[in-house]
Structures are given as C-alpha cells and as structure tokens.
Amino acid sequence: xxxxxxxxxxxxxxxxxxxxxxxxxxxxxxIVGTYTYLRKRSLVGDVVAHAIFPGICLGFVLSGxxxxxxxxxxxxxxxxxxxxxxxxxVAKTKLKTDTAQAFILTFFFGLGTVFLAYIQKSGxxxxxxxxDFLLGxxxxxxxxxxxxxxxxxxxxxxxxxxxxxVFKLISFNEDYAASLGYNVKFYRFLLTTMTVxxxxxxxxxxxxxxxxxxxxxxxxxxxxxxxxxxxxxxIAGIFGALSGIFGAYVSYAAVNMPTGPWFVVFLTFFALLxxxxxxxxxxxxxxxxxxxxxxxxxxENVLKTFYNLMEHGAEQINTQLxxxxxxxxxxxxxxxxxxxxxxxxxxxxxxxxxxxxxxxVEAKRVVRLHRLWELYLTKRMNYKEDHIHGLAESMEHIxxxxxxxxxxxxxxxxxxxxxxxxxPY
Amino acid sequence: xLTAVLIGTSCSLLGSFLxxxxxxxxxxxxxxxxxxxxxxxxxxxxxxxxLPILIGAAVFGxxxxxxxxxxxxxxxxxxxxxxxxxxxxxxxxxxxxxxLSTGGNVDIDxxxxxxxxxxxxYLDKIFVNGYFVGTRSILTIAPVLLIVILFVVFGMxGLRLTSFNEDYAKALGINxNAWNYALLMLVxxxxxxxxxxxxxxxxxxxxxxxxxxxYLITNNLSKMLWLSVVFTLLSAVxxxxxxxxxxxxxxxxxxxxxxILFLLTWSGKIIMTKSKKIEKLSEV
Amino acid sequence: xxxLEAHNLTVAYDKVPVLWDIDFELPTGKIIGIxxxxxxxxxxxxxxxxxxxKPASGYVKVFEQDLDEVRQRVAYVPQRESVDWDFPxxxxxxxxxxxxxxxxxxxxxxxxxxxxxxxAIEKVKLTAFKDRQISQLSGGQQQRVFIARALAQGADIxxxxxxxxGVDATTETAILDLLTTMRDEGKTVVIxxxxxxxxxxxxxxxxxxxxxxxxxxxxxxxxTQENLSNAYGGQLTLLSKIQSIIKEKxxxxxxxxxxxx
Numbered sequence: 001x002x003x004x005x006x007x008x009x010x011x012x013x014x015x016x017x018x019x020x021x022x023x024x025x026x027x028x029x030x031i032v033g034t035y036t037y038l039r040k041r042s043l044v045g046d047v048v049a050h051a052i053f054p055g056i057c058l059g060f061v062l063s064g065x066x067x068x069x070x071x072x073x074x075x076x077x078x079x080x081x082x083x084x085x086x087x088x089x090v091a092k093t094k095l096k097t098d099t100a101q102a103f104i105l106t107f108f109f110g111l112g113t114v115f116l117a118y119i120q121k122s123g124x125x126x127x128x129x130x131x132d133f134l135l136g137x138x139x140x141x142x143x144x145x146x147x148x149x150x151x152x153x154x155x156x157x158x159x160x161x162x163x164x165x166v167f168k169l170i171s172f173n174e175d176y177a178a179s180l181g182y183n184v185k186f187y188r189f190l191l192t193t194m195t196v197x198x199x200x201x202x203x204x205x206x207x208x209x210x211x212x213x214x215x216x217x218x219x220x221x222x223x224x225x226x227x228x229x230x231x232x233x234x235i236a237g238i239f240g241a242l243s244g245i246f247g248a249y250v251s252y253a254a255v256n257m258p259t260g261p262w263f264v265v266f267l268t269f270f271a272l273l274x275x276x277x278x279x280x281x282x283x284x285x286x287x288x289x290x291x292x293x294x295x296x297x298x299x300e301n302v303l304k305t306f307y308n309l310m311e312h313g314a315e316q317i318n319t320q321l322x323x324x325x326x327x328x329x330x331x332x333x334x335x336x337x338x339x340x341x342x343x344x345x346x347x348x349x350x351x352x353x354x355x356x357x358x359x360x361v362e363a364k365r366v367v368r369l370h371r372l373w374e375l376y377l378t379k380r381m382n383y384k385e386d387h388i389h390g391l392a393e394s395m396e397h398i399x400x401x402x403x404x405x406x407x408x409x410x411x412x413x414x415x416x417x418x419x420x421x422x423x424p425y
Numbered sequence: 426x427l428t429a430v431l432i433g434t435s436c437s438l439l440g441s442f443l444x445x446x447x448x449x450x451x452x453x454x455x456x457x458x459x460x461x462x463x464x465x466x467x468x469x470x471x472x473x474x475x476l477p478i479l480i481g482a483a484v485f486g487x488x489x490x491x492x493x494x495x496x497x498x499x500x501x502x503x504x505x506x507x508x509x510x511x512x513x514x515x516x517x518x519x520x521x522x523x524x525l526s527t528g529g530n531v532d533i534d535x536x537x538x539x540x541x542x543x544x545x546x547y548l549d550k551i552f553v554n555g556y557f558v559g560t561r562s563i564l565t566i567a568p569v570l571l572i573v574i575l576f577v578v579f580g581m582x583g584l585r586l587t588s589f590n591e592d593y594a595k596a597l598g599i600n601x602n603a604w605n606y607a608l609l610m611l612v613x614x615x616x617x618x619x620x621x622x623x624x625x626x627x628x629x630x631x632x633x634x635x636x637x638x639x640y641l642i643t644n645n646l647s648k649m650l651w652l653s654v655v656f657t658l659l660s661a662v663x664x665x666x667x668x669x670x671x672x673x674x675x676x677x678x679x680x681x682x683x684x685i686l687f688l689l690t691w692s693g694k695i696i697m698t699k700s701k702k703i704e705k706l707s708e709v
Numbered sequence: 710x711x712x713l714e715a716h717n718l719t720v721a722y723d724k725v726p727v728l729w730d731i732d733f734e735l736p737t738g739k740i741i742g743i744x745x746x747x748x749x750x751x752x753x754x755x756x757x758x759x760x761x762x763k764p765a766s767g768y769v770k771v772f773e774q775d776l777d778e779v780r781q782r783v784a785y786v787p788q789r790e791s792v793d794w795d796f797p798x799x800x801x802x803x804x805x806x807x808x809x810x811x812x813x814x815x816x817x818x819x820x821x822x823x824x825x826x827x828x829a830i831e832k833v834k835l836t837a838f839k840d841r842q843i844s845q846l847s848g849g850q851q852q853r854v855f856i857a858r859a860l861a862q863g864a865d866i867x868x869x870x871x872x873x874x875g876v877d878a879t880t881e882t883a884i885l886d887l888l889t890t891m892r893d894e895g896k897t898v899v900i901x902x903x904x905x906x907x908x909x910x911x912x913x914x915x916x917x918x919x920x921x922x923x924x925x926x927x928x929x930x931x932x933t934q935e936n937l938s939n940a941y942g943g944q945l946t947l948l949s950k951i952q953s954i955i956k957e958k959x960x961x962x963x964x965x966x967x968x969x970x
Contacts, residue, residue, distance in 0.1 A: 042505035043450055094795040098449040099637050106630030110680030117673035209457060213513030220506045256524055261517035268514040275500045283499060286959060293960055381921050382939060391730050398951060398960050406947055445796060583814045586806050590792045596759045596785035598811045644842035646797045
C-alpha cells in the first residue's frame, strides 16, 4: 500500500523519470502503430526491431561511444536497409511476405549477435549500453534519454499533425492516393522512417522481442472501440500509456520484476478486456444483442399467435391454446407473457389473456410484416408458396419501420397475402 | 557442430512446409511462445528433464495457435496483428516467470533465451557405464529429428496436399486441421530443443533461411527438402568454422552464413536468368 | 435419377445470408451450369455442396446420400486462383493428388493408380508436359491440370468453379470436348459459370441463381428473357438493406420451432 502511494504521488524522481519515459515511448509507438496496423503491416515492427540490432552495434563501433544519438542513427540505417531488402525479396522472388519477413528478421539479428560477440570480445567498458538496447531498460531511464524521447515524440506528433490527411489516405488506399497526385513513395518513406524511429525508441523500454507488442497491441485494442482514425490514436495512446505506468509500478513494487514484460502483459490484458467489453464489437455486447434479439422474437411471436388465434375466432385465450397453436417452451411462454403484461401489451383475467389496444397494434404490425414479406418473396423473388412461410417467420422480426415503408410502396399497399389472408393495417 | 546440424536439419524440413503454407510467422510466434512452457516445466520438475519440457512446449505451441485464431475470429484482428499480440504476450509471461523464480532452480536468463549458445551445450556430456555416449542435447534432438524425418517421409502425401490446396483436401474428406496441428506441434518441439542452443530468434532463421534458399532454385518439393538440408549443412559447417576462427557466437554466425548463402543464391539466380535472356536475344 | 438435391438450403457467408431457402434437383448425365450475377451465391453454393461451408438450415444430398458416404464419387475443381501456383510440384504430382484417399494417405500409390493418373493426363492432352512444373504452365494448362486431377479421382459427379476463367480458346474447346465425352460416359458435370453469352452452347441444364433459385431446368426453358431480367435486372435494394441489418445485429436467419401453423 505504501508502495502504491509512494509510486503514484510521483515524488520520487526516479519514478517520475521512468513513468514519463514509458509514457512517451507508449505514445510514440501507439501513434505509429496505428498506421502500421491500418496498413496491414503489423509484423513489420517486429522485423524492424530485430533488424536494427546490427545497426546499433555498428553505430557503437564506428562512434566508439554509447551515445544514444549515434546508436539511433545506426539503428535507423539498418532498419531502412532491412525494409528495402525485404520489399525487394517480395517483389523479385516467388517468396511471400511472411518468408521475407522471417528471413530479414533472423538474418539481421544473426549478424547482430556476431557483431555483439565481437564487441564484447574487444572488451569495451561501455558495451553494457548495448545490452540495454536489446533487452530493454525501462527501469534505468536517464534524464538524457528522457530528453531524447521527448524530442522524438514531439517530432512524430508534429509529423502526424502536418500530414494527417495524407497519411490517412495512404493508409486507406495507396492507389487512390496516387491517382490524386500525391507522391505516395515519399509519404511511404516518411511513414517507414517514423516506424523505424519509434521502434528504435521503444526497444529501449521492452527489448527486441516484445517491441512489436508496443506497436500492435494498443492499435488492435483501440480498433475494437472506434472506427475514427483520430480516436484510434488517442485510445491506443491511452492504453499504451496506462500499461506503461502499471508496468513501471509492478517493477517498482516487486523486487526483481522486469518492467518491459509487465508492460506487455498489461497491454494484452487491456486487449482481452476490450474483446469482452468493447461496445458493439465486444463478446459481451454481442451476447447481449443476441439476448435482445431472442426476447424480441419471443415477444413478437406470442403477440402474433394471439392475433392468429383471434383471426380464427378464438375468444378465451389461455396458455394451453397458445401452445396448441405454436410450440413454445412453456416456461419461456410464461416469462414472455409476464413481460408483455408488464409492458401493457397484454392483460390477464384469471387464466385468460387478451391483447390491450396497444398490444393489438403491435400484433398487427408483426402479422403485417410477415404477410408483406411473404408477398415480396412471391412477387419479387419468385418463391413458391410452400417456401415463403419459413423465411417470413424470421424476417418479421428484422424489418425496420423504414424498410416497411419501402416494402409497402414497392408492393403498392396490398391487402392480401399469397395465402389469401388479409394484411392488417 | 553436430548439434547445429541435427537442429538445422529438423528445422529446415519443417520450415519448408511453413514457407509453402505461408505460415512462417506462426512458426516465429511459436518459437517465442514456448518459453512459458519451458519455464513451467523447469519449475515443476526442478530439473532439466526432456519430457516435461517437450510437453510444456507442445501445450504452449497449441495454445498460441488457438489464441491467434481466437483473436482473429472473435474480434476480427488481422492475422499479422494477432500473431504479434500472441507471441509477445506469451514471451512476456515467460520472462516474468523467470523473474519470479530467480534464485530457485531455473538457470535460464533472458540472455540465454535471446541468444542461446551452441558451444555451451557441448559441456553437458552424458556417460553410460563410464562411456561417453554424446552430449545431452544431441541425445534429445536425435530422436526428434528421427520423428520429423518419419513424419515428412510418410506424411509426404498429406503434407503436400494440405499445403497446396486446403479446400480440395477438405473435399476429399481429409482432416486438414489435424495435419496443421501435427506440423505446428513438431515445430514447437523442435523450437524448444533449439532454445538453449540457438535462442528463440535464431530458431526462426534455421526454420526459414535454408528452405527459402532452396525454394529459390527448385520447383520440386523433394528436391527443395534435400537442398534445404544441404544449405543447412553448409551454413552449419561454415558458420561453426568461421565462428571458431573469429571467436564469436556460433549460432549467430550460422544464421549469418545461411543468410549470405541466400543472397548469393539469389544473385546467382538473377545472373543466370539474365544470361539466359541474353542468349535468347542473340539467338533471335 | 437425381444426382444432386438441395432442400430448404439457407447459407450465410460471413454472417450475411447469401442463399435463402433454396430448393432444386439436378439430373444425372448432363452438363449443368450454375449461373447468376456477381455475389449471387454461386461459389458459396458449390462450397456448401462440397461440405466446406456449413448451411444455416437445410441439406444437400448427392446421389440421394450424405456427402460423407459418397465422397469417392464426387470430384471438386476449385477456382484456379485459389491456390499458389508457385508451389513446387509437377503436373504429375498434382494429378496424383486425385488418387489420395482419406484412409490410404500413408500408403504408396499403386501401379493402377499410376495408370489412372497417366490416363487422366492424356485426356487433358498434357502428356507432353507431365514433368513440367506447374508454375511454368499457362492459365489454360493449369486449369486442365485441375481437371485431370478430378478425372483421376474416378468420380461420377464433378463440381467445377469457373473453369473457363482466364483460359485460352484452345483450352476452352479442349475442356468442352472433354466434358462432352464425360457426359456421354454417364458422368454429371456441374459448373459455376458467369459468362451469359456462352451459356446456351455449353450446358444442357441450368440453375439460374440470385440469392434464390430463379429457374432450374433444361437450358432452353431457363434461358428466357423474363428469367434473365429477374436474375440480372433491377437490384433488390430492399434485400441488400435487410442483409446488412442481419449482419450488423446478428439476427438468426432461421428460427427454430415454428413448424406448427
């Protein structure tokens, strides 16, 4: 508990640095990740994360220091070469994208391990910095790192704001963007560079392997909540930042706990949570929709049965009569009748049920839709009479008032259905 | 070197089919996600027994595939993204488990997971009645390689059919899923055995690069399998020798050599087709 | 005799119902075309027949039996674009797949199998190419490889998805000749086809499809102006509106337990 207060009061300067650092990283990768996700290039982040490894090593060897700026430059160069080579393999050979990705990823990583072994052998004292780059060092972010992250985040955000519309267009449809006269190659170059930079930054928090989670998971999670691009970035950024803070907290509170993996675990947790509770696309809301549908279908079927019974002259309607006319699970019928009564569509005297005035209107509507659809099926779709009932049974619950209007117009306000029953208005 | 050859052969045979099925990245995902399986096996058995580790790996291999499918079906996540989410999650779990049990019996660390080192496996010798019979890794990998070879030889028809034309296989009444899972299960078992020797990332190199080179120069499935084994041998031998001379990491060198061989094969092929074109033109 | 029967068949593809309660029967020993505009459910119907998609309601019977009981007698020719032709295999390899059986997958092909395969390759006039890699074939040749594979199965009924797409004129006539021979041997060939112009020359019997069966019968009877305008003319806007509501709200397309009336 003490930990919790201490951590979230942000009084500890180390905590402040770490939190700010992870948040910045999360924001960078979420923004860039949204684009890679929309461009269906999710795994490119993974490829880049591995491919920049030899670049970092070379940057170190050439500059002789572990100054993050040099390492970053090496990283960007390597990431770039990797992506160009990857595209060339896909374009020029019969190998498919997945093979090209795996090839680049492992080949560059292999080269990297060789370089690293070489550097280690030469025994430079500063080489520990390289390890941080690979395995992540979220807990040891320095003030200087923070400044670098800050500048890069700012740059990325500025780029996105400037080219927001073009990026959107290109992510949606490159060919279309080209036909409008945009220099697609240039913007693609820009987007790729942004990816490489974001990866080079993020990798310092979570390491090579987990980097792609920072790009993909927030974007995929956000996609469950919204369809709008700007909201997508915002939500992705929030999930990313939250996970980063929680991850930092766990590693702060528990001894020996690495930040990066917890960061990723929280990201996945939010993703799974969203799969369940997201509005519209979530599993729970889909289940709810199914239950709503089922209830609606039951209610309307009961009302319709009332109407049918009355049409055939029945006066004293009880549950037995309803069950004779149509098969319901008796318990479901009871529950449905209860609900209908509650809604004021059905009234009850002893064992006898009858429709209220409102209930009658509703019942007529259902029967009308059923019969209209039967007519539509025979008239417009050439169905034979023995086939239409089944289809109309489900359609009567689906047709909206708007479609009903169209239907009436198209059928010219008919009065009789194909079975010569009256269509009630 | 023998370890590398055994692992490499097994990987390249399986990898050939992954390439043809366009599911290389699923292989990549599996090779990372088996980590928690390994760690759990370590924790529960308190030793590095082969069987629990293999079971753990197979379980997590299947779990990963199921998780990927769950993400794709239940929430319309793109395939690539589903793969990325899954393997990073499982890998993160694995690393956390390692951290949780540090100080216990677990003697793997993140370094080892990432890089692996073939050279160290050779220290682990096994003696029966005082006779040296081989290093432990060789003794565990050899039977797996045998299973893989048997699977490929006897399952050739099934693998060929389901890899080429899944719908047609289904129409013949063949259980396509079973074949798919069998292949991925073998991939996860191989991945796990390669883990301590070459690390999670480079396994994928073993899976992909030699078969990719082979695929470039042949149009015949059995030739592709043979050639990928040849490429594996070349990279394993060449890589080990180079690494020893330069005194750097063996597994990284093997993958680098394999990658360079791929680039050589590719440029060789380009030159060949160009010269053929020129020949044709001069004939005309 | 009836070769194929679909009864009360309703099929959804990606939650959108594309075939609504269709019923039809096909005769034996005929070349039968399934035609209709784009998105009318032709391929979905074929995949449902082959058991690749599960219907929401209804059933399909082949030779009056469930598909699983007669799989040996049914051959499927998928769309040519549905596979990756860069796959390392020769013509021979692919046609041999026609001899693969569920329970003999681990056995070697017998001498008889090899003869049947050679015979099938001969029939599509690819003997000269039998060792050629499939990536080096023309579109028409690739299509013929697929047909040879189906022939090698020794089936009695063949389901082909768009076999004339991207095919040269020679192949087209070659395939047609082959189909005629097959019909004369008593085989039934069912073909999904989209080119209206060639319909009357190709098929004996037609199923005209657009979400529902508009007409089914001998070609001359089906190919009337009225039927065609029903199938192709005038988009049913109401229908597509309803389809999108069903997808969005995930309404069940078929209700259970309404049998009493």
